[in-house]
Amino acid sequence: MSTQPRRGGRPAGRPYRRPRKDPVRILAFEALRAVDERDAYANLVLPPMLRKAREKDPAEGGIDARDAALATELVYGTLRRQGTYDAIIAECVDRPLREVDPPVLDVLSLGAHQLLGTRIPRHAAVSATVELARVVLGDGRAKFVNAVLRRVAADDLDGWLDRIAPPYDEDPEEHLALRYAHPRWVVSALWDALGAPSAAAQGGGGGDITDLLEADNERPEVTLVARPGRCTTDELSSEETLPGRWSPYAVRLAEGGEPGALDAVREGRAGVQDEGSQLVALAMAAAPLDGPDERWLDMCAGPGGKAALLGALAAERGAALLAAEKQPHRARLVARALEGNPGPWAVVASDGTRPAWRPGGFDRVLVDVPCTGLGALRRRPEARWRRRPEDLAGFAPLQRGLLRQAVAAARPGGVVAYVTCSPHLAETRAVVDDVLRGLRKESDGTAAELLDARELLPGVPALGEGPDIQLWPHLHGTDAMYLALLRRTA
Structure with a gap:
């Protein structure tokens, strides 16, 4: 199954007749091109494109809320199942996919998703996609798109999967990879993580990999956080919201809800934050x-969601928060998230591996390390195709270095939270175990021990055997956040 980015510019050429322009599909196509050409993330490029289109007059290509919902589904659905659609399209063309221009492949993928992943009637899906091709590719390539999509339309998704995926008992990982649209190496890594000691109690034995893969393919809820001392969940609650599942500060928006429509969000007293992200911050703040x-x-505070919650919690206790972020532009985002916080706080643009603070000066330290992001595939579906197994080797030294510096920054008796939005074992328990083992071998006297983090999240089920925590989309409705809590003992 292809996992290579499909890069390339838009080909030149004009249609021979004036086709009917479809602003929804044109917008979806342009979003896919931005993701491919600029390595952008759909959740960052699509919202401003939708806002701009909704501000336009309909006569000038403007769209309404229903159109925006369709464009969102086309973009996210196409990206989510890109590898599976590539495998199906490969069966319908007479050349290797690498020889198909990336913009043409994006149009084909949009058409394949409409045919196989939505309720749009087949004739309408083919017709609309061919018209799109005439607008963005030209008549000649539109004929190619028409021929390929008619072959795709010859069967439904289940029929295609029966044809392209090997039987489960012959090759379970490839079967799951194609059926649930994840690269094979990601399926293998998630399966290993579900069977890890820290997750052994989740899903019974090895865990239910199909439930997890299905959850990765669902659109996540938008979850808000009411920052304590600045906002309450009652202020965020309405007929269009639901209470959070686990965090006392969480409120879930109904589908289609717009966070920016809420005064508290616009004013920074509340924000958009996954409930898993809230839980790991709350556990760190509650550790004895x-x-x-x-x-x-x-x-590693950028872009500032956890820092804003921690700053509010610290202020309630009279504690001060220092938020550090290596990239200056992300440090500015952190400062913006903390604006209006009643307690003392400061933001510095500092590399955590070469800290600007003196060691042993903090009572609580959170280090949310850079990672592959495999725990947020619901929100960033393109990441599954963009990441490679070799990326793990690139992150490993950084993750270990940051955790060592976090332990050094804590005073004896202080606590450290190691957090990552990935369930991959190489980014979770392996990092913690290596750092603890290294501390025992070093001669500077620094020492730390693991705390049982499960006790700090009362009411949250299926937290495993501990002492660390792995949250899961299919069990908790959150991103797959990992948390290990350490106490510095010397």
């Missing part, structure tokens, strides 16, 4: 301390 509780550190 030996000694004072006055100085908190968020080491």
Whole structure:
């Protein structure tokens, strides 16, 4: 199954007749091109494109809320199943996919999703996609698109999967990879993580990999956080919201809800934050301390969601928060998220592996390390096709270095939260185990121990055997956030 980015510019050429322009599908196509050409993320490029289109007059290509919902489904659905659609399209063309221009392949994928992943009637899906091809590719390529999509339309998704996926008992990983649209290596990694000791109690034994893969393919809810001391969940609640599942500060928006329509969100007193992200911050803030509780550190704070929640919690206790972020533009986002926080806080543009603060000065330290992002595939469906197994080797030294510096930043008796939005074992328990093992071998006297993080999330089920925590989309409705809590003992 293809996992290579399909890069390339838009081909030149004009249609021979004036085709009917479809602003929804044109917008979806342009979003896919931005994702491919600029390595952008759909959840970052699509919203401003939708806002701009909704501000236009319908006579000038403007769209309404229903059109925006269709464009969103076309973009996310096409990206989510890109590898599976590539495998199906490959059966319908007379050349290797690498020889098909990327813009043509994007149009074909949009058509395949309409045919196989939506309720749009087949004739309408083919016709609309061919018209799109005439607009963005020209008449000649539109004829190619028409021929390929008519072959795709000869069967439904289940029929195609029966044809292209090997039987489960012959090759379970490839079967799941094609049926649930994940690269094979990601299926293998998630399966391993579900069977890990820290997840052994989840899903019975090895866990239910199909439930997890299905959850990755669902559109996530939009979850808000009411920042304590600045907003309440009651202020965010309405007929269009539901209470959070686990976090006392969470509110879930109904499908189609617009966070920016809420005063509290516009004013920064509340924000959009996955409930898993809230839970790991709350666990760090609730961990028992030996000694004072006055100085908190968020080491990799960009873009600022956890920092804003931690800053509000710290302010309630009279503690100060220092938020550090390596990239200056992301540090500015953190400062914006913290604006209006009542307690003392500061933001510095600092590399956590070469810290600007003195060691041993913090009571609580959170380090949310850069990672593959395999825990957020619901939100960033293109990431599954963009990441490679070799990316793990690139992140490994950074993750270990940041955790070592986090332990060094904590005072003896202080706590450290190691957090990552990936369930891959190479990014979770392997990192923690290696750092703890290294501390025992080093001669500077620094030492740390694992705490049982499960006790700090009362009411949250299926947290495994501990002492660390792995949250899951199919079990908790959250991103697959990982948390290990350490106490510095010397």
